[in-house]
Amino acid sequence: MIPRTVFEEDHEILRRSVREFLLEEAVPHNDRWEEQGQVDRKIWLQAGEMGLLCPDLPEDLGGLGLDFRANAVVNEEIWRLGLSGIGWPLHSDIAAPYITRYGTDEAKAEYLPGCVSGEIITALGLTEPGAGSDLQGISTTAVEDGDHFVLNGSKTFITNGQLSDLVVLAAKTDPAAGAKGISVFLVETASDGFTKGTNLKKVGMKAQDTSEQFLVDVRVPKRNLLGQLNAGFGYLMSELAQERISVALGAVAGAEAVLEQTVAYVQERKAFGKTIAAFQNTQFKLAEMDTDISLARTFLDRCLELLVAGKLDAATAAKAKLSATEVYHRVCDECVQLFGGYGYMWEYPVARAWADSRVQRIYAGSNEVMKLIIGRDLLKG
């Protein structure tokens, strides 16, 4: 393993405390969380007390003033332990930053302290039943009415969908103007006319509440408009780079963990009088996976450095998301094979990781969309 140079000693101290906390307070509850389809709100409040939510938020806004590497550490430890139900990365890395970057002073004062303490859980409401990859095709509308906007529409596949108190939500404010007619709002889920739909039954990530959300004449005060009217599409595009690094970080950490579990298993399990590890096929598979993970890890760490320096472009972030999530799923699939029938049993972490890894090639922009972004960047000259 090539030593990682992106982190400092403080990050490793943070990593140890996050891991210890998750082992004590999350791992023992994970089976129950899977059954109930969501984690307990308590774990969010505990995380808030420990400073694990939005750690990169500036101190003047109530955060710890660390940089995104602290978010990365929390994210990696969640995925290393297979705790895909814990939606802190979506909250800290993806949704809350919209408030920090585009929120009015009033909105920042009203919501950010709760985002840090865990009393306010955020979600990102982009996808709709009729529009996922093609965000210009959303049909939720927001119409000005005095000091408010009135929102109507529906969202689906929303991470933290049941637990969320506040949704960073995209809507059309000028339906005839395509991408130039989209705005982004902060919508409280307790608002009149806002309802949460079914907690969707998924193939993996079973402790994650992913759900539909519906809006009927929901009145949102104008101070909850993020940035400028009709400028939302640009904000979404620029924020997606961080979202993609967040997903990639979980993917590579998950892949490392699964490979580690497999290396241990194949040295124990025997067939034809030898360990599974003694077969050359096993050694070759392990070598291929380790090589793929090392390449993905090294590239991703460089992307993390660029992100922290404010220099990460959309195409490079897309390459990180594409490569990391493809590697994660390939590694999980090969590891399930090496575990044999046990690899298909839910009680084995490798089986859960395999199911969790599948969706990573679909969400945060599908991997086909990543290729579009990379291809367009190559051809733009």
Ligand SMILES: Cc1cc2nc3c(=O)[nH]c(=O)nc-3n(C[C@H](O)[C@H](O)[C@H](O)COP(=O)(O)OP(=O)(O)OC[C@H]3O[C@@H](n4cnc5c(N)ncnc54)[C@H](O)[C@@H]3O)c2cc1C
């Ligand atoms: C577990 C989970 C959690 C999610 N969390 C959130 C969330 O928190 N917030 C949110 O807003 N959304 C969320 N999503 C939605 C996710 O981002 C979308 O599912 C994803 O963007 C794809 O959109 P779609 O499902 O509508 O597929 P479609 O857009 O219908 O795509 C179907 C297929 O066509 C391909 N395709 C589409 N366009 C092109 C093209 N131009 N060229 C080539 N191929 C193309 C896609 O890659 C895909 O393979 C989540 C989804 C899941 C499953």
